[in-house]
Amino acid sequence: MRILLGVSGGVAAYKAALLLRILREQGHQVRVLPTAAALRFVGAPTWEALSGEPVTSEVFDDVPHVPHVALGQGADLVVVAPATADLLARAATGRADDLLTSALLTARCPVVMAPAMHTEMWEHPATRANVATLRARGVLVIDPDSGRLTGADTGPGRLPEPEVIARVALEAVAPPARRRDLEGRTVVVSAGGTREPIDPVRFITNRSSGRQGVELARAARDRGARVVLVAADLAGDVETDLAADATGIERVDVETTVALRDAVRAAATAADVVVMAAAVSDFRPAHVGGAKIKKVPGQAPAPIELVENPDILAELARERLRPGQRVVGFAAETGDAAGDVLTHGRAKARRKGADLLVINAVGAGLGFGTPVNDVTIVDADGETLVTAAGTKREVADAVWDAVGALLAS
Ligand code: CTP
Numbered sequence: 001m002r003i004l005l006g007v008s009g010g011v012a013a014y015k016a017a018l019l020l021r022i023l024r025e026q027g028h029q030v031r032v033l034p035t036a037a038a039l040r041f042v043g044a045p046t047w048e049a050l051s052g053e054p055v056t057s058e059v060f061d062d063v064p065h066v067p068h069v070a071l072g073q074g075a076d077l078v079v080v081a082p083a084t085a086d087l088l089a090r091a092a093t094g095r096a097d098d099l100l101t102s103a104l105l106t107a108r109c110p111v112v113m114a115p116a117m118h119t120e121m122w123e124h125p126a127t128r129a130n131v132a133t134l135r136a137r138g139v140l141v142i143d144p145d146s147g148r149l150t151g152a153d154t155g156p157g158r159l160p161e162p163e164v165i166a167r168v169a170l171e172a173v174a175p176p177a178r179r180r181d182l183e184g185r186t187v188v189v190s191a192g193g194t195r196e197p198i199d200p201v202r203f204i205t206n207r208s209s210g211r212q213g214v215e216l217a218r219a220a221r222d223r224g225a226r227v228v229l230v231a232a233d234l235a236g237d238v239e240t241d242l243a244a245d246a247t248g249i250e251r252v253d254v255e256t257t258v259a260l261r262d263a264v265r266a267a268a269t270a271a272d273v274v275v276m277a278a279a280v281s282d283f284r285p286a287h288v289g290g291a292k293i294k295k296v297p298g299q300a301p302a303p304i305e306l307v308e309n310p311d312i313l314a315e316l317a318r319e320r321l322r323p324g325q326r327v328v329g330f331a332a333e334t335g336d337a338a339g340d341v342l343t344h345g346r347a348k349a350r351r352k353g354a355d356l357l358v359i360n361a362v363g364a365g366l367g368f369g370t371p372v373n374d375v376t377i378v379d380a381d382g383e384t385l386v387t388a389a390g391t392k393r394e395v396a397d398a399v400w401d402a403v404g405a406l407l408a409s
Helices: 013-025 044-051 067-074 085-092 099-106 119-123 125-136 162-173 211-222 236-244 257-268 312-319 341-352 392-408
Strands: 002-007 029-034 077-083 111-115 145-148 154-158 186-191 196-199 202-204 226-231 249-253 273-276 283-285 306-308 326-333 356-361 372-379 384-391
Touching (some): 002 099, 013 044, 029 044, 029 099, 067 099, 077 099, 077 162, 085 111, 085 125, 111 125, 111 162, 119 154, 162 384, 186 257, 196 283, 202 283, 211 226, 211 249, 211 273, 211 392, 312 341, 326 341, 326 392, 341 356, 341 372, 356 392, 372 392
Parallel strands (some): 002 029, 002 077, 186 226, 186 273, 273 326
Antiparallel strands (some): 196 202, 283 306, 356 372, 372 384
């Protein structure tokens, strides 16, 4: 495949060298198009040596070959990594002031961009609007990872790992053949974070975005299943993303844990598999006032009394609402003085009685709201069956692979 690798001017440009190696090792012909700013971070000799191709960034270089038109026209895939805020802005407005942006205008192949920048720049309305414009035009813009940025600061804006970018980019050209191993099956997936009202305007919730659950629902649909998605609160970007591709997914919206329990149980009576990916509140306020709680000057706030919610997963595992039903849970753990993530996860697997428990580390830029995930799938005894890392879609497929093996056994 002929790939154009656009590199714009950010510190993460060095990671593009690793991406280039991965693409070359897979047998692709890669032409690197660095912007002038990118060349201040990583020089042309590096790109030329790794790609085996000449490197130019200006439209006035190599004019007889008209590269600003020919390169884009001849490409099977364009990947821009890192894509800076400036590059996104220039691409969104259709500028053609260097070789990379010119090539972007002439390319008719899939275009994948992996932005990397400081959190403030990524979250700025101008950048958000540019990303939305590019996505609306069919550009696949990968959400940046959260984590340590160039300085001491952390937050969304990190370039995803080169392996992930390579996989997402190559799949944009040739989506992997989907297995239809869930044909004729019905699955229920819960997703998102529950909300437990305190009064008419306040509630207790958690950091779940619902992305992993949504990807589980889509993956099951693509594998042939009838899918019921019981959705608690989903993050705004997950809602937008779901709106773009929810075909074949029956959605039931719920707010509280008790409502989620009712909806999941109702759907589960017809289900071969139930996956509890929702982040469920363990407790709810005992009394929910009909009026807003007011502060009284000079008076200490009234404590909020909590009562325990039903453990939906444990109930489902115990009762099996349909004969032969398989039940899958998630365990989002941080690890603490009493044990690490896996120790807690394995103990939870034994406690809950689900057939499979998907354990992942969360907190400090991990898990919540990120496009990637890193999980260990264990059985009811807490024994590791498989580990999976990658996009949440890839992790979803790994979960269905494990479920498929169970259904077949
Ligand atoms: N879960 C559930 N009902 C609850 C709490 C959790 O069904 N009341 C499910 C979640 O959907 C998830 C799994 O149980 O699939 C593990 O959730 P988690 O919050 O990690 O487990 P808890 O039992 O709440 O354990 P702890 O909070 O003590 O870690």
